[in-house]
Amino acid sequence: MPTESVAVEDLTIDDAATELARLAKEVAHHDALYHGKDQPEISDADYDALKRRNDAIEARFPALIREDSPSRRVGAAPSVTFAPVVHARPMLSLDNTFSQEDVQDFVASVYRFLGRLPDQSIAFTAEPKIDGLSMSIRYENGRLVTAATRGDGTTGENVTANIRTIKEIPKELPRGVPAVVEVRGEVYMAKSDFMALNKQMEAEGKQTYVNPRNTAAGSLRQLDAKVTASRKLKFFAYAWGEMSDMPADTQFDTVQLFKDWGFPVNPLMKRLNSVADILAHYDDIGLKRPDLDYDIDGVVYKVDSLELQQRLGFRSRSPRWATAHKFPAEQAFTTVEKIEIQVGRTGALTPVARLTPVTVGGVVVTNATLHNEDYIKGLGNSGEPIRDEEHDIRIGDTVIVQRAGDVIPQVLDVVMEKRPADAAPYEFPKRCPVCGSHAVRERNEKTGKLDSVTRCTGGFVCRAQATEHLKHFVSRNAFDIEGLGSKQIDFFFESEEEALRIRTAPDIFTLERRQQNSLTKLENIEGFGKVSVGKLYAAINERRSIALHRFIYALGIRHVGETTAKLLARSYGTYETFAAAMKEAAPLSGDAWNDLNAIEGIGEIVARAIVEFYKEPRNVEVISALLSEVTPQEAERPVTSDSPVSGKTVVFTGSLEKFTRDEAKAKAESLGAKVAGSVSKKTDIVVAGPGAGSKLDKARELGVQTMDEDEWLALIRG
Numbered sequence: 016m017p018t019e020s021v022a023v024e025d026l027t028i029d030d031a032a033t034e035l036a037r038l039a040k041e042v043a044h045h046d047a048l049y050h051g052k053d054q055p056e057i058s059d060a061d062y063d064a065l066k067r068r069n070d071a072i073e074a075r076f077p078a079l080i081r082e083d084s085p086s087r088r089v090g091a092a093p094s095v096t097f098a099p100v101v102h103a104r105p106m107l108s109l110d111n112t113f114s115q116e117d118v119q120d121f122v123a124s125v126y127r128f129l130g131r132l133p134d135q136s137i138a139f140t141a142e143p144k145i146d147g148l149s150m151s152i153r154y155e156n157g158r159l160v161t162a163a164t165r166g167d168g169t170t171g172e173n174v175t176a177n178i179r180t181i182k183e184i185p186k187e188l189p190r191g192v193p194a195v196v197e198v199r200g201e202v203y204m205a206k207s208d209f210m211a212l213n214k215q216m217e218a219e220g221k222q223t224y225v226n227p228r229n230t231a232a233g234s235l236r237q238l239d240a241k242v243t244a245s246r247k248l249k250f251f252a253y254a255w256g257e258m259s260d261m262p263a264d265t266q267f268d269t270v271q272l273f274k275d276w277g278f279p280v281n282p283l284m285k286r287l288n289s290v291a292d293i294l295a296h297y298d299d300i301g302l303k304r305p306d307l308d309y310d311i312d313g314v315v316y317k318v319d320s321l322e323l324q325q326r327l328g329f330r331s332r333s334p335r336w337a338t339a340h341k342f343p344a345e346q347a348f349t350t351v352e353k354i355e356i357q358v359g360r361t362g363a364l365t366p367v368a369r370l371t372p373v374t375v376g377g378v379v380v381t382n383a384t385l386h387n388e389d390y391i392k393g394l395g396n397s398g399e400p401i402r403d404e405e406h407d408i409r410i411g412d413t414v415i416v417q418r419a420g421d422v423i424p425q426v427l428d429v430v431m432e433k434r435p436a437d438a439a440p441y442e443f444p445k446r447c448p449v450c451g452s453h454a455v456r457e458r459n460e461k462t463g464k465l466d467s468v469t470r471c472t473g474g475f476v477c478r479a480q481a482t483e484h485l486k487h488f489v490s491r492n493a494f495d496i497e498g499l500g501s502k503q504i505d506f507f508f509e510s511e512e513e514a515l516r517i518r519t520a521p522d523i524f525t526l527e528r529r530q531q532n533s534l535t536k537l538e539n540i541e542g543f544g545k546v547s548v549g550k551l552y553a554a555i556n557e558r559r560s561i562a563l564h565r566f567i568y569a570l571g572i573r574h575v576g577e578t579t580a581k582l583l584a585r586s587y588g589t590y591e592t593f594a595a596a597m598k599e600a601a602p603l604s605g606d607a608w609n610d611l612n613a614i615e616g617i618g619e620i621v622a623r624a625i626v627e628f629y630k631e632p633r634n635v636e637v638i639s640a641l642l643s644e645v646t647p648q649e650a651e652r653p654v655t656s657d658s659p660v661s662g663k664t665v666v667f668t669g670s671l672e673k674f675t676r677d678e679a680k681a682k683a684e685s686l687g688a689k690v691a692g693s694v695s696k697k698t699d700i701v702v703a704g705p706g707a708g709s710k711l712d713k714a715r716e717l718g719v720q721t722m723d724e725d726e727w728l729a730l731i732r733g
């Protein structure tokens with residue numbers, strides 16, 4: 016039996032020596048990947064398991080502890096590109112705890128070490144463990160002089176120029192701070208910034224990043240600080256190195272002083288007095304975790320009193336006064352049982368991996384999206400490799416899945432060593448699995464490249480496309496019909512009864528009439544009942560008059576989302592004008608076509624999709640039937656010519672007191688303005704209510720015009 020599968024208690028001394036050698040090599044390998052290349056190969060949990068096994072064997076055979084044991088090292092040796100910085104005080108690591116019992120043991124060991132009785136209460140701080148990179152920032156006489164990464168704990172890398180680009184980190188401290196101050200904390204990338212960056216990479220056809228931590232690490236290791244500056248890194252201060260003078264005598268108060276000095280500190284840090292309170296805070300932080308805009312992987316507990324910290328001191332690589340209570344890992348290994356194809360409203364075939372259920376970060380994951388044919392092959396949107404050596408995904412493969420926040424789980428990589436001998440490359444279907452029509456990848460006319468999406472050509476014939484269309488039609492931003500959810504649509508669609516069937520949108524509005532003459536009563540069908548049927552009819556009838564943009568959006572024209580629908584409604588005013596213009600634009604030339612393309616925010620691809628939609632007689636037929644049931648209202652036309660804000664991009668921020676956000680948006684749009692969610696160089700006006708923060712700051716920074724609610728009202732009233 017290989018030594019690695021033998022329980023620690025059963026190891027002979029020879030086995031133990033072999034095992035420790037293996038573990039030293041393996042941990043060093045993963046350290047190098049993690050710290051040096053920012054490309055981890057195994058999950059954090061598995062890495063921790065290796066280290067724990069090493070610790071357990073060493074505890075049993077202390078004589079075998081190796082010079083190069085992972086227990087003697089912190090992180091990896093610094094990489095060569097940056098100048099080395101020897102830390103004035105070593106940057107230590109934290110011991111990990113994984114269970115409530117571990118935490119109780121930690122607290123008990125602190126009491127024991129200090130010779131305290133349980134009734135002589137010791138306070139602890141508890142705060143999130145930020146999943147970023149630790150940084151030591153040194154200030155002399157109030158000025159930032161050096162910033163260094165942890166490196167091997169003794170020597171780090173000098174990344175001062177890069178750290179200076181981080182807005183959140185003060186370059187100067189207020190008067191009166193100690194002459195030497197070394198603030199330590201975590202540099203990280205916000206989840207939202209990470210997603211935005213990846214979106215941009217995707218739009219540019221570049222390879223996307225794996226997670227915020229690696230991206231932050233990569234961003235810091237840039238030799239060109241301009242690249243770092245473009246990456247929006249952030250910082251939380253939570254510790255310190257050398258201090259010529261200690262400004263407070265507890266952990267909590269020192270960190271609060273850091274806040275006064277201008278450092279961001281984590282708002283979830285608390286000072287607590289009992290194990291029960293500590294564990295309750297751990298649970299609370301765990302619950303908040305999905306909503307935080309940064310990744311955390313546990314909660315750090317520290318003895319609050321600095322005097323007691325001093326007394327407790329350090330073991331070889333970690334303090335005795337602190338521990339990290341880790342969350343269950345958010346990556347896991349599992350196997351691909353099947354690959355299924357889902358067919359969407361526009362006919363797109365999306366492959367989904369059905370996985371052997373696995374818990375990832377406390378949530379059971381059974382599916383992961385595989386996006387498209389190329390993704391399964393290991394290729395990105397521009398044909399670039401997205402996995403090591405273009406690993407493709409096959410049924411039967413063992414894969415690493417990751418769940419980041421609320422995002423749909425992703426397959427990170429394939430464990431090639433575990434691929435079954437008979438696993439064949441996945442053959443992407445050539446026909447729609449629902450209706451059997453041909454499924455094709457269109458070629459982009461301009462670039463000549465194949466589109467990444469494979470589409471069913473069945474159109475209305477395809478049950479999947481038809482039901483997805485209906486589900487879109489009744490969805491919240493379209494017709495918003497309460498009581499008609501996905502389940503009900505499937506039921507009505509499949510129904511064989513003429514008086515119950517809903518196959519197209521107009522059928523929704525004729526249902527009540529058809530029911531009146533029928534013997535098969537909806538209220539007698541399980542899951543409906545008299546009251547809910549009454550409510551359903553009321554909900555349907557309420558939508559017989561509908562805003563034009565909702566009507567257009569509900570049609571489900573490819574590429575026409577809510578914003579485009581609003582642009583169309585605003586430009587054409589009435590449905591009749593719009594439909595007539597689309598018909599006229601059919602040759603893809605002439606005035607009507609040019610007018611459509613001239614609408615700001617509508618590009619050629621979108622314009623073409625709309626015109627093509629109206630060329631399909633079946634679409635026109637369904638809409639005509641729909642129009643005998645439903646009346647789209649005339650859109651409020653912008654008073655474009657004499658509105659002082661027409662064509663301007665406006666951002667509302669802060670808590671608005673004079674109007675609701677929706678109201679402000681609608682009004683601005685009706686005056687021909689575009690309302691945006693974030694401030695950029697393209698913003699013309701920022702309207703700030705009380706409590707406005709970063710958006711207002713950004714506007715000022717960019718020299719964008721800012722005003723309060725009253726000034727805005729005065730402006731639009733002329």
Ligand code: IVH
Nearest residue numbers: 107108109142143144145149253254315334
């Ligand atoms: S305290 C001597 N507090 O976790 C102890 N560390 O595994 C100094 N980390 O190297 C560290 N959040 O990079 C501390 N709130 C927090 C933390 C934190 C993240 C990181 C830090 C450290 C590693 C230890």
